[in-house]
Structure formats: C-alpha cells, structure tokens
Amino acid sequence: MSHTYEYPRPALTVDCVVFGQDEDDLKVLLIQRGVEPFAGRWALPGGFVRMDESLDAAARRELEEEAGIRPAHMEQLYTFGAPDRDPRGRIVTVAYFALVKLSDHRLHAATDAREAAWFSVWDTPKLAFDHADILATALQRLKGKVRYQPIGFELLPPKFTLTQLQRLYEIILERPLDKRNFRKKILAMDLLEELDEVEQDVSHRAARLYRFDHKKYKQLEKAGFNFEL
Amino acid sequence: MSHTYEYPRPALTVDCVVFGQDEDDLKVLLIQRGVEPFAGRWALPGGFVRMDESLDAAARRELEEEAGIRPAHMEQLYTFGAPDRDPRGRIVTVAYFALVKLSDHRLHAATDAREAAWFSVWDTPKLAFDHADILATALQRLKGKVRYQPIGFELLPPKFTLTQLQRLYEIILERPLDKRNFRKKILAMDLLEELDEVEQDVSHRAARLYRFDHKKYKQLEKAGFNFEL
DNA sequence: ACGGCATAGTGTCCAACGCACACCCGGGTC
DNA sequence: GACCCGGGTGTGCGTTGGACACTATGCCGT
Structure with a gap:
C-alpha cells in the first residue's frame, strides 16, 4: 500500500532524550541501531509519527516500544529539520526531553530486539545523525530548567x-x-x-x-x- | 506531478508569530485567509516547508513572501501537531517567534495579494486553526524571555x-x-x-x-x- | 517675557536575600 | 570504646531589590 500527494512531504519522526540519575552520574538512554544508515551506531530512541497520534503520543509510544519506559516528566524540546540531517532523505524530527527515575527502570534487556543502554552524558559513544546536537540541546535545557522548575x-x-x-x-x-x-x-x-x-x-x-x-x-x-x- | 511514499506522511508547515511595538500597544502580524478552510478569517503568516530548505529558512521565506518582512530576531517556538488541528487532514506546524521594529515595517499593503495587518495582541479577531494557542504560547515565551535576554x-x-x-x-x-x-x-x-x-x-x-x-x-x-x- | 505644562532626570534608606563559613551528632564497624 | 563516616545545624556580612518625591529643562500660549 502506498500514499500519494500532490506536493512532496518530509517524513516526520520523534526522538527522545531520556535522562536518569545514577549515583554520581547523569545518564542518557541510547539504542543501538540495527539497520543502515548508521547500523551499529548508538542513537536516541525514536521513530516515525503515525497519522492518528499527536506528537507527544508518538514520543511516549516509541519510548514504551523501544525501551519499556514511561517517563514521569516529558516535554517537547526542539524540532530539527536541516535538509541533510538524514542520509535517507528529508526527515524532520521533533525532539523530546524526558526524565525518569532510574530506580524504576533498572537494567532492562532490549525490549524491541534492539539493544538499549544507559550512558553517562559526559561520555557517550559517537551518535548517529545529528543526535549529538539534540543531546547537547537537551542538556542545556535541563541545566536551565532545573533551577526554575522543580523537575x-x-x-x-x-x-x-x-x-x-x-x-x-x-x-x-x-x-x-x-x-x-x-x-x-x-x-x-x-x-x-x-x-x-x-x-x-x-x-x-x-x-x-x-x-x-x-x-x-x-x-x-x-x-x-x-x-x- | 505527484509524490508517492510507502507510508503516509503528515504535511509540514511553518507559522510565524511576529511581534511589533506601536506606541503603547504590542502588535501581532496577521493575514486574512483567502481560501477555505477558514476563508476570511485572520491567521498567522505561514506556509508549507519546501523539500530543500531548513525550517528557519522556510519561516523567513514565508514572512518575506506574505508580508515583505525580514525580522531582526527570530527563533523556533514550538511544534504543534494535534491530529485534528487542521480540517484538511494531518498537518504539523513548526511555529516561529519573531520581533520586528515597526518603524521599519510601517503600513504595508498586502504584498502577496492577501491582506496583512497589525492587531493588538490583547484584542485579536477570532483566529483560524489553533493559531490562538500558538499566539498564547508565543506571548508567554516573550514575557519569559524578555527578562533574561536583551531581545x-x-x-x-x-x-x-x-x-x-x-x-x-x-x-x-x-x-x-x-x-x-x-x-x-x-x-x-x-x-x-x-x-x-x-x-x-x-x-x-x-x-x-x-x-x-x-x-x-x-x-x-x-x-x-x-x-x- | 512670563507662567504653565509635560516629561526628563536624579539619590537615599531599609529590608530581604545570597553566600561564606565550622562544628557537634548519631550510628555503624572493628 | 574508639574511630570513621556522613548527617544535621546558625550567624554575620555585603549586596541587591524595591519603595519613594522633588528639581530641571524646553516648548507653548498669552
């Protein structure tokens, strides 16, 4: 089944930056990609937005599917839409920012066949796409927000x-x-x-x-x- | 010419909330719609994102085309993606927030055949789509930001x-x-x-x-x- | 030229807050 | 019972935020 439009459209995804605290470290949830492009690289959890769900719902669904996580706090972060940010073509992504209690989400094996793991935000592997930019933006937001809201x-x-x-x-x-x-x-x-x-x-x-x-x-x-x- | 994809895609637009100061009033730029849906209603300037331009570029282009405006300050505001926000179908919009010196952009007749005008932000007509929400979000951002950045x-x-x-x-x-x-x-x-x-x-x-x-x-x-x- | 009017421009005082700073307490371990 | 490890507590000072009222200047009208 295929879908036809009069004008071309970018594809739309959501990506989530999920933070957790562990001892003396701030962690971010990453998922290892199984397919090209960037197969084997670590990336933020995320995926395509469905036609009948809101952006927030898409972000929650992807987190649930890919890591079995239901974050306590979640908010929209920023939308990244550089024309060349994805080698597959024009893909615009709405980035989300989420906080979880690590105690609720200890070690979880890959829920969605793919490998998911927590990394220190100060020491992540090389990320796929522009996900390093997204992570940096999220960290900046966390730093700025934590002082003015009890998140x-x-x-x-x-x-x-x-x-x-x-x-x-x-x-x-x-x-x-x-x-x-x-x-x-x-x-x-x-x-x-x-x-x-x-x-x-x-x-x-x-x-x-x-x-x-x-x-x-x-x-x-x-x-x-x-x-x- | 048409474009076919394996999965359905939302359409992607940008909308701009442009603020200007006039005497003792804060103004917002609105454009009167010429076509359905919401023909005759006032709405935020905006339009579809092209495949080869960034989101920022799309926002600037639409402002230039629809109102002949090149704002001094512009930043991404928020992305609105409720499934039912546009009666034509699924359309996700990336909202922008812009500030202009009204002295540079006095009375300008409709540049793009459509009528453009400045309205007091405290007293706008009923807006098309969810543009009232977008305007409210922009106002909130302006109020919050003006105290911490010299915008x-x-x-x-x-x-x-x-x-x-x-x-x-x-x-x-x-x-x-x-x-x-x-x-x-x-x-x-x-x-x-x-x-x-x-x-x-x-x-x-x-x-x-x-x-x-x-x-x-x-x-x-x-x-x-x-x-x- | 004089008075009136409208806005420009200027300083003090007090209370609240931000921040630097060091010691005793309680419970567990060996 | 000695020690080790973090838990828990108060004061003082310099800075900042906010309330507050009068004189200065230039234009205008008579």
Whole structure:
C-alpha cells in the first residue's frame, strides 16, 4: 500500500532524550541501531509519527516500544529539520526531553530486539545523525530548567534524602553547592514533606527521608510562587 | 506531478508569530485567509516547508513572501501537531517567534495579494486553526524571555529613549515599573551607548537617546554576564 | 517675557536575600 | 570504646531589590 500527494512531504519522526540519575552520574538512554544508515551506531530512541497520534503520543509510544519506559516528566524540546540531517532523505524530527527515575527502570534487556543502554552524558559513544546536537540541546535545557522548575525530583526515587537531592543538583549544574545554604533554601520553600523514616542499610548515621509534595507545589504555583534554587 | 511514499506522511508547515511595538500597544502580524478552510478569517503568516530548505529558512521565506518582512530576531517556538488541528487532514506546524521594529515595517499593503495587518495582541479577531494557542504560547515565551535576554531592543528603533524602553517592558510584562530603579538597573549593565542626541519635535523637554551595544553584549555574555531586568 | 505644562532626570534608606563559613551528632564497624 | 563516616545545624556580612518625591529643562500660549 502506498500514499500519494500532490506536493512532496518530509517524513516526520520523534526522538527522545531520556535522562536518569545514577549515583554520581547523569545518564542518557541510547539504542543501538540495527539497520543502515548508521547500523551499529548508538542513537536516541525514536521513530516515525503515525497519522492518528499527536506528537507527544508518538514520543511516549516509541519510548514504551523501544525501551519499556514511561517517563514521569516529558516535554517537547526542539524540532530539527536541516535538509541533510538524514542520509535517507528529508526527515524532520521533533525532539523530546524526558526524565525518569532510574530506580524504576533498572537494567532492562532490549525490549524491541534492539539493544538499549544507559550512558553517562559526559561520555557517550559517537551518535548517529545529528543526535549529538539534540543531546547537547537537551542538556542545556535541563541545566536551565532545573533551577526554575522543580523537575529534578522526577529523577529521584519518591523518597530521598536532602543529600541525594543536593548531589543531583550538583551533577546537573556541574558545580558544588553549599550544604547549609542548599538545605535552608529548599526547606524554606515548604515543598518537601518530612517523613518519619530514614535511610536503610548505610554504614553511618542514616539520613532522614523526604518526599516532594506535588499538590502543595501546584497550589503555591497558582498563588504566584516561583520555584528557584 | 505527484509524490508517492510507502507510508503516509503528515504535511509540514511553518507559522510565524511576529511581534511589533506601536506606541503603547504590542502588535501581532496577521493575514486574512483567502481560501477555505477558514476563508476570511485572520491567521498567522505561514506556509508549507519546501523539500530543500531548513525550517528557519522556510519561516523567513514565508514572512518575506506574505508580508515583505525580514525580522531582526527570530527563533523556533514550538511544534504543534494535534491530529485534528487542521480540517484538511494531518498537518504539523513548526511555529516561529519573531520581533520586528515597526518603524521599519510601517503600513504595508498586502504584498502577496492577501491582506496583512497589525492587531493588538490583547484584542485579536477570532483566529483560524489553533493559531490562538500558538499566539498564547508565543506571548508567554516573550514575557519569559524578555527578562533574561536583551531581545526587547529588537522591537525598538535603533535609537531610543530610556522612557521608551521602560514603556516597552511595562507593556510586555503587563505591570508598571519604577522609573528610577529601571534606569539604575539598565544603565548599570553598561550595555547602552549614550548618544549626543536628543528626541526631536516634542513639546516638552527632549530626552536623551541611547543605542543598544550588541558588540559589548556579546563580549560580556562570553565573560559569563547574565542580562536580567 | 512670563507662567504653565509635560516629561526628563536624579539619590537615599531599609529590608530581604545570597553566600561564606565550622562544628557537634548519631550510628555503624572493628 | 574508639574511630570513621556522613548527617544535621546558625550567624554575620555585603549586596541587591524595591519603595519613594522633588528639581530641571524646553516648548507653548498669552
């Protein structure tokens, strides 16, 4: 079955930059290509947009299909449409930016026959197409956004310690933060619920666990409150 | 001549939200549609992306063709792709955001046979397609961006008074600013060149003219300086 | 020439915030 | 019980943001 149009059309794909935090590293999800072009190279997960689905839906579907991932946070990043960005012809791609809790998506073997794996964002293999540009754009967005919107929490498990949170910010922003000032500021926002629980199985004093209060944040946001690290 | 593909493809367009400042009003450029669907309705300028041009180039070309406009500032805004956003079928559009000096683009009759006109952004006619959503997104972007990047200057003539600049910010941000604090802050950045010229033809004390120093801004930017109103 | 009018231009004070900084605490290990 | 490892806490200072009101200048009308 084929499809005919009066004027030529670019093909339209979505590609997803999925970030996860692991220990002291920021990871990005990549998939090894099985076919030409760029067979064997690593690339961002993605694929063609179907005629009856929105762009967001296409991005979610591809992530589910290719890596079994349902991200907590996802937003459109940028649309890349240089005429020569794909050797197969004119293909325009809408890039998405997603955050997942790595704890939810530990080791997963290739769900879609292809190999999927997490790489440090500071040390990725050579990527297919213009995916290195897309990744760079996504990193820039993450760095810029994390200071003004509480999206960092989407990378952490539901219960976390303040030190974990601080480490996350330090990794993303690539600079050290002062412990006392960080805690003062984040607690002053009154967005964290202090739990009656502490870390388990650590060989030192256990830290208190906190949970991000999404409801409270939405309320404060409506009232004109601005999150700012 | 027709074009055939193995899988169906959405059509791809660009649409431009062009802002201009006029006196005490923020204007947006609209074009009256001549054909169905939405014949007679006002819409954002835009059109189909050609196979050999980048998305940015398509946006610039459409603006030139439909309104004879070459904007000083232009950036990609967001891509809108709801399956039902166009009654003709699946059409995905990459929206752009542009700023022009209205002084450069005064009254221009319809360049492309169609009628083009400036409307107050607070009082537009009912727009075709999902263009009202696109406009709202663009306004939000403008409001957010103007405080952290010196793009406001692209809306003013090359030489302007501090009062004009302040009015512009007040219009965009929709709130009054304090004159002394505004001047203090903007001059402290050392980005404005104080000219040996004053306004002409005013029936009161003439204000000094200033010019934005793009070169100096680029230097400071490299040195880690952050513009912030 | 004089007065009136419209906008230009200018400085201080106070409160809030950002940031630098160091020590004791608690729990586990050996 | 000594030690090791991170957890948890408060103060002080310099900077910044924001409120606030009067004099200066030039044109116009009489």
